[in-house]
Amino acid sequence: MADAQAGPLDAGLRVSLLRTMLRIREFEDRVAESYLRGLTAGSMFHLSVGEEGVGAGAGCAMREGDVFTTHHRGHGIFLARGADPGRMFAEVFGRREGYCAGKGGSMHIADARLGHMGANAIVGANIPISLGGGFSMKYLKTGGASVAFFGDGALNQGVLYESMNMAALWKLPVVFLVVNNQYGMGTRIDRASACLRFVERAETFGVRGAEVDGMDVEAVFRTAGQLFAHSRAGNGPAFLIANCYRYYGHGRKDPSPYRAKAEEEAWRKKDPVEAQKSRLIHDGLLDDLAAQALVREVAEEMEAAVKWASTASMPEPADLWTGVYAD
Amino acid sequence: MAQMMYRDALRAALHEEMARDPRVFVIGEEVGRYGGAYAVTRGLFDEFGAERLVDAPISEASTVGLGVGAAITGLRPVVELMYVDFVGLAMDQIANQMAKVRYMTGGQVTVPMVLRTQGGTGRSAGAQHSQSLESWLAHVPGLRVVMPATPADAKGLLKTAVRSDDPVVFIEHKALYAMKGDVPDGEHLVAFGAAHTVRPGRDLTIVTYSRMVHVAAEAAQKLAGEGIDAEVIDLRTLNPLDMDTVLASVKRTRRALVLNEAHRTAGFCSELAARISEELFDTLEAPVARVAAKDVPVPATLLEKLSIPGPEEVCAEARTLVQRRRR
Numbered sequence: 001m002a003d004a005q006a007g008p009l010d011a012g013l014r015v016s017l018l019r020t021m022l023r024i025r026e027f028e029d030r031v032a033e034s035y036l037r038g039l040t041a042g043s044m045f046h047l048s049v050g051e052e053g054v055g056a057g058a059g060c061a062m063r064e065g066d067v068f069t070t071h072h073r074g075h076g077i078f079l080a081r082g083a084d085p086g087r088m089f090a091e092v093f094g095r096r097e098g099y100c101a102g103k104g105g106s107m108h109i110a111d112a113r114l115g116h117m118g119a120n121a122i123v124g125a126n127i128p129i130s131l132g133g134g135f136s137m138k139y140l141k142t143g144g145a146s147v148a149f150f151g152d153g154a155l156n157q158g159v160l161y162e163s164m165n166m167a168a169l170w171k172l173p174v175v176f177l178v179v180n181n182q183y184g185m186g187t188r189i190d191r192a193s194a195c196l197r198f199v200e201r202a203e204t205f206g207v208r209g210a211e212v213d214g215m216d217v218e219a220v221f222r223t224a225g226q227l228f229a230h231s232r233a234g235n236g237p238a239f240l241i242a243n244c245y246r247y248y249g250h251g252r253k254d255p256s257p258y259r260a261k262a263e264e265e266a267w268r269k270k271d272p273v274e275a276q277k278s279r280l281i282h283d284g285l286l287d288d289l290a291a292q293a294l295v296r297e298v299a300e301e302m303e304a305a306v307k308w309a310s311t312a313s314m315p316e317p318a319d320l321w322t323g324v325y326a327d
Numbered sequence: 328m329a330q331m332m333y334r335d336a337l338r339a340a341l342h343e344e345m346a347r348d349p350r351v352f353v354i355g356e357e358v359g360r361y362g363g364a365y366a367v368t369r370g371l372f373d374e375f376g377a378e379r380l381v382d383a384p385i386s387e388a389s390t391v392g393l394g395v396g397a398a399i400t401g402l403r404p405v406v407e408l409m410y411v412d413f414v415g416l417a418m419d420q421i422a423n424q425m426a427k428v429r430y431m432t433g434g435q436v437t438v439p440m441v442l443r444t445q446g447g448t449g450r451s452a453g454a455q456h457s458q459s460l461e462s463w464l465a466h467v468p469g470l471r472v473v474m475p476a477t478p479a480d481a482k483g484l485l486k487t488a489v490r491s492d493d494p495v496v497f498i499e500h501k502a503l504y505a506m507k508g509d510v511p512d513g514e515h516l517v518a519f520g521a522a523h524t525v526r527p528g529r530d531l532t533i534v535t536y537s538r539m540v541h542v543a544a545e546a547a548q549k550l551a552g553e554g555i556d557a558e559v560i561d562l563r564t565l566n567p568l569d570m571d572t573v574l575a576s577v578k579r580t581r582r583a584l585v586l587n588e589a590h591r592t593a594g595f596c597s598e599l600a601a602r603i604s605e606e607l608f609d610t611l612e613a614p615v616a617r618v619a620a621k622d623v624p625v626p627a628t629l630l631e632k633l634s635i636p637g638p639e640e641v642c643a644e645a646r647t648l649v650q651r652r653r654r
Contacts, residue, residue, distance in 0.1 A: 067400060101433030108431045117399050118432060122423050128389040129424060132396020132404075139352070139378070139402060146396070162386035166393065169384070323434030324468055326492035327519075 009218060011285050013060075017217045018276045018286075019294060020060060021052035024076035025273060026302045027085055031075070031092055031106070035252060039310055041094030043252045045106035048076040050247035053213075053272030054179045056080050057220025058149070058242070061228055065144040067115040067133045069126035071151050072107040073179070073246075074119045082114050085302060089309035097312040101319065123184070124150060124157030127176065131163040134174035134237070145231045147175045152241075153184025156192060161205065167237035168206035174237040175227055176202065180214065181246035186258040202239035214244030215270040218279075244272070328511060334504040336478035337367045340485035341405065343514075345375055348403060351489055354381040354390060355407025355443075364409050365445060365504050387416035391442065395425045395494075398440040403489060411446035411498055412458050425494045426469030437492045441485075447538055447588055448635050449502030454624035457631065459537075459589035462598070464496045465565045471495040471519060472565040476540035478508040480563055483517030491519070500538040520567030524576070528558035530649050531582035534573050534599055536562040539586045539636065546641035555649055557584075565595055573599070574606050582648050583607075584616040588635055591619035613651035616644045 028047040034040050048055055051073070059080025062068065070077050079085065083099070091098030091109045099109050110116040117133055120126035130148030137144045154160055155178065167174040178198070182189050190196060199209035208230060212223040220242050227238035245267035249256045256264075280286040286294075331339070345351045353368060359382040362369030372380040383390045387408060394406035408414065414421065421442065428438055448457045465472045471493050475481040481499065488495040525540060526547050533543045540561040547557040558576050562569065577583045583603050585596035600615040620635045 069396075099433065100431060100435070103433050104431045110432055110435070112399070112432065112435045117396060118424075118428050118436070120424075122419055125392070125419055125424055128392020128420060129396035129399070131389060132393040132398070133400045134396075135393055136397045136400035136402050139397070140400075146400075159388050159392065162384075162389035163392070165384060166386065166389060170381075323430045325471075326429065326437045326439075 009221070014218065014280060015285060017056050017060060017221060018273070018280060019298065020056035020080050021217060021273045021276060022295060022298045023085070023301070024052045024055055024079050025049055026298050027075060027079055027088070030302050030306055031089075032252070034089070034093070034306060039093050041092065041102070041105055045092060046073040046251060047248050048073050050245045050267065051179055051181055051214065052076055053215050053217040053220055054242040054244050057217040058147070058177055058224040058240075061221050061225035062145070062147060065115075065142060066147060066228065067117050067137070067144065068147040068149060069117045069130045069133070070119045070149045071123065071126060071154065071179070072119065072121045073151060074149060075106070075109065077149050078109060078116060078119070081116065083109075083111060085305040086308045089305050090312045093309050093312070094315070095309060095312035096315050096319070097309070101323070102315045103323065124154035124159050126150060127154065127157070127163045128159050131167055131172065131174055134167060134172035135170070137173050138170070143232055145173045145175055145228045147177055147228070149177050149179060151184065152178060152180040152182065152189050153192070155198060164202060164205040164207050164237065164239070171234065171236040173231035173234070175231050176207070176237065176239040177224065178241040180241050180243045183246055183250070183259070185250045186254070186256070188259070198241050199239065207237045207239045208235070209239040211241045211243070214242035215272045215275060217272055217276050328509040330507050331478045331510040332504065333478045333481050333499070333506045333508070334365060334367050336482035336510050337485055337499065338369065338371065339510075340482045340489070341368065341371060342374075344486055344489040345371070345379060350401065351403045351405065352379040352381060353405045353407065354383050354394065356383055356385055356409050358382060358407050363407065365501060367504070368407070387413050388420050391417040391420040392424060394440045394442070395420060395428065395438055398438045398494070399428065399436050403439050405441045405443055405489060408442060408444040410456050411444045411460050412455050414444070414460055414463065421464070421470070421496070422467045426467045430469060438494045439492045441488045441495045441497050443497045443499065445499035445501045447500040447502055448625055448631050449538070451627045451631050453627040457625040459587065459620070461498055461565060462589060462593060462595045465595055465598070469494065470566060473497045473519065473563070474537040474565060475499065475563065476503070476537050476561050478506065479510045479515070480517055480523070482510050483515045484519070484563065487516050487519060498537070502538055517563070519564045520569050521563065522569035522572040523561045523563055524572065525559040525561050526557070528556040528580065530556045530580060531584055531645055532558045532560060532573070532576040532580045533584045533586055533641065533645070534560045534562065535586040536565065537588065539588050542636060542638055543586055543641060546638040546645065549638060549642050550645055555645060557645060570602055573603065577603055577607055578610055581610055581612045583611070584618060584641070584644055584648055586618045586636060586641060588620055590622050591617060592622050594619050612653045613648055616648050618644050
């Protein structure tokens, strides 16, 4: 992936950011549809529709040699980092060909070869693991960054602040990246935190902080890219809070009665996918026909991925016992 | 053979492994300049420096998590948790991360990490610094649990732990640090899952580990004077658990006494009693006898001794046990 630049973004990159967002949305919607078709291994999955600007923007701003962890709503970030959607669907469907051999499930899809150290279902627990990734990068002098993606729900977990302190103390290349979708399950961010100046929290620890509009994929790409570069260069940790919105409920069966329709509509008006599409059309990088072709292409890709995954094999009983121990 | 204290044997193991493998580093509270709360790492800082003897702030959860992340990304961390009583502070990272990352990712990643800690009574340190919490850890699949009773095993098992690709919880005993014993010269490795028969005997089998091995040996000696011949088995590792040695012994003696310094209820000896009963119910002359700490918080001062098993209690139980006959 290209590095973030101070000047205008490359035209191809701008289109690919849109494409990545379209792929994320299509993937997530097909997970929901697959559930209704009885294909998923369970109903425990968390969709990132509405958060594509953050997943695509930050994911594409990372580069090979960087490592990352995600929270339980991490499908989009992993797709942006180059995941194969077929193997992701296979994992969601509990198949052997899934990234985790069908043992992780939706909340734990990861591929270590793509730098994914693990997707976590304990809120905030991936943060110290990314701290360790940053420790390794400094120890081994790899020049990479270690990025922890987590939701606003983790902003009040103690390990975040323990880890910020240690990352700053030892100048580790760790980036704390908040996908702020406004809700920790059903609790809105201002009902969980008395003070919403999260960038100040980070700065208090000696961590460089920034806030960005998560509905603007180019802004996320630029800002995240700058912070990743800051950390890779040995300047210590960084913190980015990207403000976006979770269009759907917390999980499958949550109609979100705790939030106002007007609020949902206001956020949907700032839709990151539509915003980027309009911007590219305005700038002459895309026309309606090309946009439609892009949508069709992505739909076909995901259709094929679902089809492949739905014919993948089921785990064997003996698989139960494999992978517990290495020795 | 060299006479060595338990703490010096541990230090020798760390020293040898750090010299052998540059990926090995030690992190924890007071492990560097201070030399460790129980002086295990004393002197290592001068030799290996701050990069490999890392003094951590008092942030147990994130320190353990750092170890997990560093292990996933190519290092071999030895994380010191000053007291096993502090395990609660880090339990999510231990039970949900360190133990499970490998399985959840379908065996993609390994976590070659050692969590060194110490427990047990003997210093009147009170209820929060004297516990034996090994059953909390042995309950979690994915963790190796090691509890050495002698200087030779302390060294040999710690070296094996550092080389293991599995996460190992290595629980030392605070009352054994000054204990002296013979340690083989040269490269001394002790395999996991190999119990050690400390004393052969015909009349009953005492199964135990850690400091209680010495209590059992003292009791066995006393019993020998009364004509009761007790076999004493030191498990050395609780996971993997060498039940073969235990069952072979009990098959011969037909009487088993299980002994641990942990509380009686749901302590590790309850697991041993269950397994022996399941396998050898028809062979046993009497129910398996459990000798364990009283189900009270460990008191400081003089009451401490009353709360944990001593040789007298072991002897009394053994006398009762050998008198029982299956009708």
